[in-house]
Amino acid sequence: MSQTHAIESRTDTLTGTGIPSGRLGVWWFLASEIILFGGLIGTFILFRHGNPEWVAAAEHLSLTIGTINTFVLLTSSLTIVMAFAAVDKGDSRRMRTWLFLTILLGFVFLGIKAFEWSTEIGAGFIPSTGGFWSFYYAMTGLHALHVMAGIVINTILFISAVLDRLKPHEYRIELAGLYWHFVDIVWIFLFPLLYLA
Amino acid sequence: MAGEKAHPNYVAVWFWLVGLMVASVAISLFHFSESATVVVIFTIAVVKAVLVALNFMHLRFERLLIYSLAIVPLLLFFILTAVLFPDIASH
Numbered sequence: 001m002s003q004t005h006a007i008e009s010r011t012d013t014l015t016g017t018g019i020p021s022g023r024l025g026v027w028w029f030l031a032s033e034i035i036l037f038g039g040l041i042g043t044f045i046l047f048r049h050g051n052p053e054w055v056a057a058a059e060h061l062s063l064t065i066g067t068i069n070t071f072v073l074l075t076s077s078l079t080i081v082m083a084f085a086a087v088d089k090g091d092s093r094r095m096r097t098w099l100f101l102t103i104l105l106g107f108v109f110l111g112i113k114a115f116e117w118s119t120e121i122g123a124g125f126i127p128s129t130g131g132f133w134s135f136y137y138a139m140t141g142l143h144a145l146h147v148m149a150g151i152v153i154n155t156i157l158f159i160s161a162v163l164d165r166l167k168p169h170e171y172r173i174e175l176a177g178l179y180w181h182f183v184d185i186v187w188i189f190l191f192p193l194l195y196l197a
Numbered sequence: 198m199a200g201e202k203a204h205p206n207y208v209a210v211w212f213w214l215v216g217l218m219v220a221s222v223a224i225s226l227f228h229f230s231e232s233a234t235v236v237v238i239f240t241i242a243v244v245k246a247v248l249v250a251l252n253f254m255h256l257r258f259e260r261l262l263i264y265s266l267a268i269v270p271l272l273l274f275f276i277l278t279a280v281l282f283p284d285i286a287s288h
Binding site: 017018019023024027028030031032034035038039041042045046047049050063067070071074075077078081082085088174177178181182184185188189191192195196197 | 203204207208210211214215218221222225234235238239241242245246249250252253254255259260262263266267269270271273274277278281282285
């Protein structure tokens with residue numbers, strides 16, 4: 001049995017499947033999220049294929065900004081999994097540091113995204129400009145909402161840790177991490193769909 | 198220590214992810230044929246997603262039920278997109 005199983009079996013209720021309830025619940029939630037983003041991404045792929053002229057619209061996006069934001073989100077996935085590894089080692093101080101860095105990187109991602117949006121809107125590209133821009137704002141907007149939700153979750157955990165109230169529930173760092181990594185994976189596909197293809 | 202043994206090398210995974218990101222950007226900048234570029238950059242995206250899921254989300258340690266929770270909705274996504282493809286993409 002892996003250590004990740006052992007941690008939660010100490011602190012989280014096991015379901016009849018033998019999987020801790022928290023982890024099973026988050027994976028069920030992520031399954032619904034795959035359908036949510038999958039529907040949007042699948043529809044974009046179909047329309048993008050049917051509208052080759054969208055390439056011209058996509059060229060107005062900043063590849064540099066998109067790449068930097070991809071780097072930021074990939075790095076935040078590392079920091080939150082390092083927070084979980086610190087929990088595993090019983091190192092609460094490092095856990096708080098890694099969690100704080102994850103929150104910070106989440107804000108950096110949103111700040112860069114806000115700058116990017118404002119630049120595009122300033123240049124006259126709004127959702128009603130065309131099909132590509134409708135999808136662009138819908139997909140990146142929905143993703144940004146998920147980043148915001150992740151920041152809220154991570155901040156609640158961080159404050160609980162600072163107040164020393166997280167101790168019996170530190171396995172929740174892994175649950176928050178599962179969600180955060182999923183948000184990262186969604187961006188891993190949005191990046192080539194919007195900026196590269 | 199058992200805990201250290203159970204954790205993948207997260208920093209190495211992160212290096213791979215960043216390297217693959219750089220590779221996909223570089224490939225998109227070179228003007229190969231469009232279809233070849235699309236295939237390569239989306240293959241890279243799938244590899245990155247699998248790396249995150251297996252290592253950061255610890256899917257490699259999980260049971261069949263968790264795998265099915267991840268795979269079934271993905272299959273639905275592929276089926277939905279594939280069956281609509283001939284109707285929408287060609288109009």
